[in-house]
Amino acid sequence: MVEISDSRLVPRLIDALGADAVKASPEDLDVYAFDAYSQGRRPDAVVLPSSTRDVAAAVKIARDCGAPIVPRGAGTGLCGGAAPAAGGVVFSMARMNRVLELDVKNRRAHVQPGLINFELSAQAAPAGLFYAPDPSSQRACTIGGNIGTNAGGPHCLSYGTTVNHVLGLEIVDESGEIERTWVEQSGYDLTGTLVGSEGTLGITCSAWVRLLRLPEAVRVWLAAFADVESASAAVSAIVGSGIVPTALEMLDRLAITAVEAAFACGYPTDAGAVLLIECAGFADDLDAYESAMHRCAIDCGALSWRSARSQQERDALWAGRKGALGATGRIAPNYYIQDVVVPRTKLPAALETVATACASRGIQVANVFHAGDGNLHPLLLYDRSVPKQTAAVIDAGNDILQAAVELGGTISGEHGIGFEKRGTLTRVFSTDDLAAMARVRDVFDPRRSLNPEKIFPSGASCAEIPR
Amino acid sequence: MIAQRLAPRSAPEVGDALRQCAQSGEAVRVEGGDTLRAMGYEPDRATIPLSMTKVHGIVAHEYHDLTCAVRAGTRLAAFDAELAERGQFVPLDAPLRAKATVGGTLAAGWLSPRRHLYGRARDAVIGTQTVLADGTLVHAGGMVVKNVTGYDMSKLYVGSFGTLGVLVQANFKTLPLPAVRRVLLAPLPEGTRDRAAAQLWALPVAPAAAICVEGFRKAIDGSDGIDGRAFVLLEGSQSLVDRATREIRSALGRAGVPETAIVDTGAGASFERVLDACIEGLGERSLSFRVLGDPATVVSRAVSARDAAHRCELFTDLLFDVMNGDVLLRVSDRDARTFDAKAEAFDDALTALEPRRAIVGGNARIRTALDPWGDPPQAIERMRALKAGFDPLRVLNPGRFVGRI
Numbered sequence: 001m002v003e004i005s006d007s008r009l010v011p012r013l014i015d016a017l018g019a020d021a022v023k024a025s026p027e028d029l030d031v032y033a034f035d036a037y038s039q040g041r042r043p044d045a046v047v048l049p050s051s052t053r054d055v056a057a058a059v060k061i062a063r064d065c066g067a068p069i070v071p072r073g074a075g076t077g078l079c080g081g082a083a084p085a086a087g088g089v090v091f092s093m094a095r096m097n098r099v100l101e102l103d104v105k106n107r108r109a110h111v112q113p114g115l116i117n118f119e120l121s122a123q124a125a126p127a128g129l130f131y132a133p134d135p136s137s138q139r140a141c142t143i144g145g146n147i148g149t150n151a152g153g154p155h156c157l158s159y160g161t162t163v164n165h166v167l168g169l170e171i172v173d174e175s176g177e178i179e180r181t182w183v184e185q186s187g188y189d190l191t192g193t194l195v196g197s198e199g200t201l202g203i204t205c206s207a208w209v210r211l212l213r214l215p216e217a218v219r220v221w222l223a224a225f226a227d228v229e230s231a232s233a234a235v236s237a238i239v240g241s242g243i244v245p246t247a248l249e250m251l252d253r254l255a256i257t258a259v260e261a262a263f264a265c266g267y268p269t270d271a272g273a274v275l276l277i278e279c280a281g282f283a284d285d286l287d288a289y290e291s292a293m294h295r296c297a298i299d300c301g302a303l304s305w306r307s308a309r310s311q312q313e314r315d316a317l318w319a320g321r322k323g324a325l326g327a328t329g330r331i332a333p334n335y336y337i338q339d340v341v342v343p344r345t346k347l348p349a350a351l352e353t354v355a356t357a358c359a360s361r362g363i364q365v366a367n368v369f370h371a372g373d374g375n376l377h378p379l380l381l382y383d384r385s386v387p388k389q390t391a392a393v394i395d396a397g398n399d400i401l402q403a404a405v406e407l408g409g410t411i412s413g414e415h416g417i418g419f420e421k422r423g424t425l426t427r428v429f430s431t432d433d434l435a436a437m438a439r440v441r442d443v444f445d446p447r448r449s450l451n452p453e454k455i456f457p458s459g460a461s462c463a464e465i466p467r
Numbered sequence: 468m469i470a471q472r473l474a475p476r477s478a479p480e481v482g483d484a485l486r487q488c489a490q491s492g493e494a495v496r497v498e499g500g501d502t503l504r505a506m507g508y509e510p511d512r513a514t515i516p517l518s519m520t521k522v523h524g525i526v527a528h529e530y531h532d533l534t535c536a537v538r539a540g541t542r543l544a545a546f547d548a549e550l551a552e553r554g555q556f557v558p559l560d561a562p563l564r565a566k567a568t569v570g571g572t573l574a575a576g577w578l579s580p581r582r583h584l585y586g587r588a589r590d591a592v593i594g595t596q597t598v599l600a601d602g603t604l605v606h607a608g609g610m611v612v613k614n615v616t617g618y619d620m621s622k623l624y625v626g627s628f629g630t631l632g633v634l635v636q637a638n639f640k641t642l643p644l645p646a647v648r649r650v651l652l653a654p655l656p657e658g659t660r661d662r663a664a665a666q667l668w669a670l671p672v673a674p675a676a677a678i679c680v681e682g683f684r685k686a687i688d689g690s691d692g693i694d695g696r697a698f699v700l701l702e703g704s705q706s707l708v709d710r711a712t713r714e715i716r717s718a719l720g721r722a723g724v725p726e727t728a729i730v731d732t733g734a735g736a737s738f739e740r741v742l743d744a745c746i747e748g749l750g751e752r753s754l755s756f757r758v759l760g761d762p763a764t765v766v767s768r769a770v771s772a773r774d775a776a777h778r779c780e781l782f783t784d785l786l787f788d789v790m791n792g793d794v795l796l797r798v799s800d801r802d803a804r805t806f807d808a809k810a811e812a813f814d815d816a817l818t819a820l821e822p823r824r825a826i827v828g829g830n831a832r833i834r835t836a837l838d839p840w841g842d843p844p845q846a847i848e849r850m851r852a853l854k855a856g857f858d859p860l861r862v863l864n865p866g867r868f869v870g871r872i
Contacts, residue, residue: 105763106792150615161613163622164590180845183587184578184759186825187844187869188631188853192589192622196615216671240531242554242643282672284706341611343532373613374532413613421616428616429606436605437618439856443849455617 006065010045013089016057021048021095032090033083035075036137037420040083043070046090052170052178052205055091059203060176062089068452069174071199073113073145076137078337079418081149081198085453091203093144099123100206107211108167113144113204120209129211132159135414136322144204150196152414154247154321155278157372161414163195165210171202174445178205193440198416199451201444215280218246219290220308220317223297224271228252228367230301231273232347235371237296238277239344243289247278248372249321252351254331255366255379262327265320266313271303275371276321278314324368325379332364332381336393338400342409344374353403354378361392375413376404402427417455425457469493473517478596478604478635484517485633485862486602494865497629499571500542502563505746505755505828506575507628507839511866519570522635525549527610534593534610536638539570555641558585562746564739570634576626578759580676580741581700583790585642588625594638595621597631600858605632612640623853628868631857645702648675650730650737651712652689653697653719655679662722663697664766664789670718672711673790676700678741679766681773682784683797686744688730688737695785697724700738744786745795746828752806753799754837755828758821762792769794771820779813781806797828807833843870 010024023029023046033042044067049055062069068088075082084090097114104127111120117138121130134153135141141151147169152161159165168182169191179202181190194201225231231250238248251259251274256267267274275297279289294305308314320327328335342350351367358365358380369377380396382389401411405427412421425434438456441448469491475481488495496514519540526536530553537546543564550556560579561572573588585591594608597620607620624632655663660679667677680687681695689696699715701708716727730737746755760768769787776783776798786795798813800806810833817824822842826834844850847870854861854872866872 106761150619152613156613160586160590161615163619164586179849182844185844186823186840187847188850189576189589189622189626190846190849192619192625195622196619213673236531239533244533244643282707282710284710285704288704288706341613343529343534343611345529345531370613374611375613408609409611410609410614410616412616413611414615416615417617425617428609432603433605433607433620434617436599436603436607436620436857440618440620440623440853443852443856 006067009061009065009067009089012061012065013045013047013058016061017047017049017054021050021054022046032072032092035077035080035082037078037080037418038083040080040085041087043084043090044087046092048092048095050095052172055172055203055205056176056178058089058091059172059174063174063176063449068449069203070451071144071148071203073142073148074140076141077145077149077418078339078415079412079420081416081418081451081454082145085419093142096205102127104129107213108208109211110206110208111143112206113142113147115143117141117143117146124211125214128214130214131209132165132212133162136325143207143209147195147204147207148197148199149414149416152370152375154249154370157248157370158244158246159212163192166191166195166207167210168208169194169204170206172205173202174447174450198418198454200441200454201450217283217286218278218280218314219286220314221277221290221293222267222306222308222317223275223277223302224268224304225273225275225300225302227272228351229348231275232351232371234275234297234300234302235347236345237300238293239372241292241296243292245277245372246280247276249276250274250367250369250371251276251321251324252367254364255324255328255368258327258331258366259320259324261330263320263323265316267320268304276317321368328366328379328381331366332383334382334384336380336382336397338376338378338380338397339412339415340376340400340404340409341413342374342376342404342407344372346407346409347371347374350376350403350407350409354400357396357399361396363392363396373413374409419454422455422457425455468515470515473515474521476521478522478598481522481598481633481635482602482604485598485600488515488862489601489860494862497574497633497864499540499568499574500563500566502561502567503571503575503577503746503827505748505826505830505834507867508871509835510864511871512861514865517633519633520568526636528553529610530555530641533641534612534638535641536610536636537569538636539568539634541569543567543569543572550641551644554644556644557591557639557641559588559591560742562743569637573625573634573637574627574629578791578793580678580788580791580793584673584675589622591639592621592625592637593640595624595634596636597624598633598635600632600860600862604635608638610638629864630854630868630872631863633863647703647705647708648734649701649708649712650688650734651699651701651715651727652730653724653727655695655697655724657695659723660695661766663719663724666718666722667697667699667715667789668762670711670714672707672714674699674711674715675702676738677789679787679789680785683744683786686747687740689728698741700734741786748829749799751803751830751832752801753797753829754810754826754831754834755795755797756817756824757827758794758824760792760794762790765789765792765794768821772796772817775816775820776813779809779816781809781813803831806831811837840869
């Protein structure tokens with residue numbers, strides 16, 4: 001770990017950006033030691049740039065002083081991506097939060113990285129447009145952070161993840177130079193390479209993103225099943241029947257109980273699992289989809305099939321899904337959310353491993369996840385104040401990762417690697433595979449000053465225990 | 468030279484071939500179906516052709532998971548046929564499907580007119596296997612549809628024109644085949660094009676492709692008149708396609724276009740002829756240029772490019788893509804002997820208008836004297852550094868890509 005002892009760091013940052021844009025008091029710095037996953041090291045300074053030029057100036061100063069650089073959106077990340085692992089300067093993009101241009105004619109927007117995800121769709125709605133990627137934290141998380149992790153969300157089943165919606169980027173690199181990329185341009189696809197690189201290749205200072213037209217019709221259904229196995233079978237049947245819903249989400253019994261206690265949104269509490277299904281598109285198609293999916297559900301033993309009749313009912317069903325993480329607070333004081341992906345047909349086997357890994361350690365687990373994508377999010381519920389529970393949760397999480405890999409899946413579908421999973425990357429990739437990634441890192445960040453100790457495995461893990 | 472031509476049959480054989488080249492100081496020109504031969508600079512040093520067509524076949528079609536894995540040398544048409552047996556497809560489009568390969572199409576980053584609806588080819592890729600210049604086989608991504616484990620290296624290899632590694636396998640997410648494919652053809656005199664393009668762009672049910680064609684004679688259905696045609700491909704359920712047909716007829720009617728013909732049988736083949744036309748040459752007396760840009764300005768950009776060619780006394784055949792903003796212009800002359808000088812003058816004029824135009828087709832001798840890619844992008848130095856990092860000995864397609872990477 002690098003020790004930052006250069007006393008010129010903070011004064012120079014204040015000189016360049018103004019006192020208002022630099023935080024250096026211990027109590028301020030402590031706040032930025034965390035993200036939603038964990039505690040990192042207290043940074044040496046936090047900057048709040050207002051422009052790309054500010055970012056470039058601050059990067060040059062940090063570089064001169066040998067300080068690591070840690071870009072930060074809203075800090076909602078779940079794998080430690082925004083927590084400084086080695087101190088340094090945190091770049092909070094919170095003040096660069098505007099839509100710079102809403103280009104309705106070409107259905108796209110030029111936005112700053114600190115823009116809240118939900119704000120973009122809200123601003124685009126009057127023009128009949130929306131921004132498709134919608135992570136569950138979309139009312140807090142930022143577009144820049146979404147780009148860092150290639151964020152998904154329930155609707156990426158048919159719309160795709162963040163990378164499918166980013167058209168171009170403006171970044172500041174580790175030397176403080178500004179670089180622009182565009183996806184449809186001769187040359188290497190730097191845009192696609194930068195998305196999902198978790199702040200290790202550059203700092204996103206603005207992005208051009210694609211906007212879609214608001215669908216003409218949206219339908220939401222809730223299918224209840226006796227257990228997760230029959231619900232999983234229905235997922236395979238629906239996808240296999242040639243229908244790709246806009247969203248296809250599953251909640252298991254414990255999640256349903258928690259959600260109903262918190263929101264009373266109308267989930268059947270006697271069910272072992274529910275599927276929340278959304279299709280967006282054209283009215284004629286949706287009728288046909290409903291009858292086909294209903295048939296799949298019944299064939300797989302559905303206990304009930306409900307169609308949301310109004311916007312209000314649709315919102316209520318979605319509120320349950322989007323609020324599920326918070327709702328588990330009623331069951332246990334702490335949760336640890338895992339993020340793994342398996343081929344869709346392997347969902348039953350994966351869920352069985354999750355159940356076994358948790359039951360054998362006496363841990364309660366709720367499953368709330370993107371079933372249509374095969375993207376599991378087991379919520380391991382525990383009490384940090386009870387000795388050994390934290391260690392048991394980490395062990396169970398580890399078993400779940402291993403099972404996902406063995407089932408032909410992978411260790412992160414949308415949350416990222418951060419420092420939480422850097423030690424497990426070798427389960428998926430060979431040394432040669434990782435060396436190819438390191439070559440890219442060498443080109444963008446030869447000194448390893450951008451978000452150090454993230455993604456790439458190292459001998460010693462800096463990861464703190466999850467909160 | 469270690470061989471006149473390399474034709475490995477497997478990923479390990481590709482690795483062996485590249486290792487040999489690296490050891491003996493030689494370089495390769497990577498070939499798929501050799502359909503996009505007109506693109507890119509000639510290699511800047513002697514190369515041995517490395518044909519990938521023997522590394523072919525579907526590795527897996529996990530149709531219940533909507534995923535598949537295919538070797539790079541597989542022809543697009545064979546790939547289509549195999550997936551269609553299970554009612555699925557991958558939206559991977561390129562000219563000359565019977566010859567073009569999956570790997571070549573990905574490496575060239577060929578942009579499909581259907582991408583506004585289904586995404587670009589790179590968006591359908593969920594994993595790749597690539598042999599690097601030193602012969603090492605590397606994996607990226609996997610067989611799952613969502614994956615943020617490490618850098619998405621596939622994005623870098625796809626569209627790298629074979630200069631960073633040789634793709635040997637690609638994994639895709641598949642889509643259910645649309646129940647119905649229909650082509651609508653309508654005459655599109657010049658005065659109606661602005662309004663027609665705006666109407667097509669704004670249609671509630673987006674067509675899979677909407678292209679305006681001027682010229683190309685019999686090469687494209689319905690484009691036998693100089694007045695031009697609208698070519699609209701619809702894909703979806705019967706009821707959706709029927710609705711779209713009604714809406715397009717009335718939209719084009721509002722733009723002053725009187726009649727719309729329906730082609731239901733052979734709509735797919737009809738669309739393939741549009742793709743083929745993008746690179747179709749006329750012996751040594753034509754070149755085809757591609758200009759990318761905003762959908763909102765596509766009509767005016769197409770007209771400016773075409774008029775520039777007419778001022779150079781060249782014949783033109785024109786395609787422009789209303790949904791994505793691409794302009795494809797073929798310029799030609801009656802005689803190869805007069806073509807070269809006119810084409811050079813036209814290229815100057817076009818480059819002044821569109822500094823990043825690319826040459827995609829044509830066999831005219833002048834082609835090798837022109838810059839095939841136009842102005843390099845702002846981040847060209849980063850790209851050079853990536854090339855140096857991945858292929859320091861310049862074994863792979865040396866000098867062929869943007870900025871002579």
